[in-house]
Amino acid sequence: MGNRITDHKVHIFVGMFGSGKTEAAINFSIRMRNIFDKVSIADIDIISPYFRTRDKAEFLENKDIKVILPPKIYLNADLPIISPAVGGYISNPEYKIILDVGGNDDGIMVIGSLNNFLQNADAAVYFVINTMRPFTDSEEKISSHIDRLSQKARINVNYLICNTNIVEQTSQGDLTLGEKMVMRVSQNKNIPVAFTMVNEDRKDLQTLNERFEIKRFMKTEW
Amino acid sequence: MSGKVMVKGTEAIAEAAIRAGCRLYFGYPITPQSELPEYMARRMPEKEVNGVFLQAESEVAAVNMIYGAACTGKRSLTSTSSPGFSLMQESMSYLAGAELPAVFVNVVRGGPGLGDIQPAQCDYFQATKGGGHGDYRLLVYGPESLQEAVELTVKAFDKADKYRNPVLLLADGLLGQMMEPVEFPDFSNLEKLEKHSSWALQGTELERKAHKVTSFNIDPVGLEKMNLNLQKKYAEMEKNEKMYEEYMMDDAEVVIVSYGTIGRIAKSVAKMARNKGIKAGVFRPITLWPFPYAELAKWAKKETKLFFTVEMSAGQMIEDVRLAVEGRCPVKFYGRMGGMVPTPTEIFDKLMELV
Numbered sequence: 387m388g389n390r391i392t393d394h395k396v397h398i399f400v401g402m403f404g405s406g407k408t409e410a411a412i413n414f415s416i417r418m419r420n421i422f423d424k425v426s427i428a429d430i431d432i433i434s435p436y437f438r439t440r441d442k443a444e445f446l447e448n449k450d451i452k453v454i455l456p457p458k459i460y461l462n463a464d465l466p467i468i469s470p471a472v473g474g475y476i477s478n479p480e481y482k483i484i485l486d487v488g489g490n491d492d493g494i495m496v497i498g499s500l501n502n503f504l505q506n507a508d509a510a511v512y513f514v515i516n517t518m519r520p521f522t523d524s525e526e527k528i529s530s531h532i533d534r535l536s537q538k539a540r541i542n543v544n545y546l547i548c549n550t551n552i553v554e555q556t557s558q559g560d561l562t563l564g565e566k567m568v569m570r571v572s573q574n575k576n577i578p579v580a581f582t583m584v585n586e587d588r589k590d591l592q593t594l595n596e597r598f599e600i601k602r603f604m605k606t607e608w
Numbered sequence: 609m610s611g612k613v614m615v616k617g618t619e620a621i622a623e624a625a626i627r628a629g630c631r632l633y634f635g636y637p638i639t640p641q642s643e644l645p646e647y648m649a650r651r652m653p654e655k656e657v658n659g660v661f662l663q664a665e666s667e668v669a670a671v672n673m674i675y676g677a678a679c680t681g682k683r684s685l686t687s688t689s690s691p692g693f694s695l696m697q698e699s700m701s702y703l704a705g706a707e708l709p710a711v712f713v714n715v716v717r718g719g720p721g722l723g724d725i726q727p728a729q730c731d732y733f734q735a736t737k738g739g740g741h742g743d744y745r746l747l748v749y750g751p752e753s754l755q756e757a758v759e760l761t762v763k764a765f766d767k768a769d770k771y772r773n774p775v776l777l778l779a780d781g782l783l784g785q786m787m788e789p790v791e792f793p794d795f796s797n798l799e800k801l802e803k804h805s806s807w808a809l810q811g812t813e814l815e816r817k818a819h820k821v822t823s824f825n826i827d828p829v830g831l832e833k834m835n836l837n838l839q840k841k842y843a844e845m846e847k848n849e850k851m852y853e854e855y856m857m858d859d860a861e862v863v864i865v866s867y868g869t870i871g872r873i874a875k876s877v878a879k880m881a882r883n884k885g886i887k888a889g890v891f892r893p894i895t896l897w898p899f900p901y902a903e904l905a906k907w908a909k910k911e912t913k914l915f916f917t918v919e920m921s922a923g924q925m926i927e928d929v930r931l932a933v934e935g936r937c938p939v940k941f942y943g944r945m946g947g948m949v950p951t952p953t954e955i956f957d958k959l960m961e962l963v
Contacts, residue, residue, distance in 0.1 A: 436785040518614045552789035608876040
């Protein structure tokens with residue numbers, strides 16, 4: 387992964403519901419911690435009831451990544467809480483910060499509330515796409531979601547991430563088709579593709595874009 | 609290339625309902641199933657579907673919209689989670705009494721009361737013994753995976769039509785929220801679905817007497833007759849609709865009985881037990897009503913050392929397991945409540961204590 391990307395101060399992962407934002411954000415924060423001493427990740431997903439960054443907080447803290455969460459007693463509350471510490475870490479020059487944002491229009495709205503902090507920050511916004519999810523299975527749909535979500539959050543998307551997968555059943559054909567779709571969106575909208583996410587145990591899969599190997603954290607225990 | 613897509617449980621059920629020919633969805637959001645109405649809100653207006661999504665002002669309104677829609681004989685769906693399903697119970701009884709086909713989804717969360725939003729199986733009694741008043745039954749399915757949820761959703765609509773009876777898909781929050789690859793069936797031909805023209809309210813064109821859909825009869829003789837007919841129908845359902853899965857049961861001496869997500873976890877536990885030399889198998893009821901009593905009773909023989917029921921509840925399905933076993937073998941229980949999901953290791957440890 388080129389230095390240019392990791393050099394940004396703030397990394398914001400957005401996209402449609404279930405596109406793999408949390409997997410991208412967690413894996414990216416681990417990658418960042420390998421390069422930088424002070425890395426934080428903020429769970430500002432206000433819409434997902436399960437499978438969130440907060441569920442892996444202990445694991446990340448053990449890796450010496452600062453995890454910014456709502457107050458503990460509200461962790462499982464169905465309430466849209468954004469910790470005031472998020473703004474603090476965005477302003478803190480010592481820390482790199484990764485923001486794991488909730489999906490769809492409702493999830494991304496919280497970015498607007500951080501507008502004051504983000505305006506002067508060196509922030510990269512990544513739009514995560516799984517072309518095998520409903521509602522993001524065509525170029526037109528993906529483009530229209532990018533437009534709508536950027537408008538909602540008052541931000542521009544700087545990079546696309548291809549996360550085409552149906553977990554362990556992903557075929558080479560699936561992946562290539564997905565990457566090509568994301569690359570066409572990239573060309574039309576003039577937004578570069580940052581990388582393609584591939585499960586670390588899938589050495590057999592070839593990518594057209596830069597490869598970002600990930601470990602899956604949002605999975606069940608059986 | 610696979611024909612599979614990556615979906616959440618709630619989305620899988622929603623799309624399966626559309627494929628089954630459902631064009632009428634009424635509902636009210638509640639965690640952990642709000643993605644289901646959200647999916648319907650996006651999908652129903654699409655040209656390919658051309659259906660109706662309506663957000664009701666409450667679960668009480670939603671279930672009565674279902675009552676109205678079902679009176680026309682069209683395939684209709686609502687979904688909710690535990691407290692919302694409680695609110696629907698009065699009308700569930702009315703629907704069953706009026707013999708109306710409709711499909712319900714309860715994505716169960718921790719209770720009682722407002723509880724929390726984490727997964728649970730504590731609504732088994734309500735689902736299988738009747739949460740509303742009167743002698744009625746629902747056909748109840750408990751899927752363990754998203755692919756099975758898709759198949760059972762389609763089946764639910766077919767059976768609702770066949771028996772003119774409400775059918776319930778009972779899923780826990782985990783099944784609703786987890787993501788898996790799923791393959792959907794083709795779209796049903798709407799023209800070929802059961803029309804119900806002999807009883808449904810579809811307009812008389814002034815050419816026939818008006819149909820009447822009701823569960824009301826002031827004559828006790830008449831009402832008993834209506835009840836006897838219902839019971840006859842339920843007996844048919846008991847005879848024809850039982851579904852269950854047996855996993856590594858051939859030589860099993862320990863029978864783990866679990867349904868839904870826990871049924872799936874139980875399979876990992878059985879494998880762990882076999883690695884330790886304990887012959888464990890899993891009996892997984894797929895229809896929770898009718899419960900496969902006779903099929904489970906078959907395993908209550910002298911070689912069987914233990915029936916081990918695992919649920920995310922204080923122990924509800926275990927009553928049906930005991931009814932099947934009839935005291936011939938010991939029946940033990942392990943459960944977690946309040947939205948806690950037991951891990952395979954935790955269940956395995958408990959099993960080791962028991963054997």
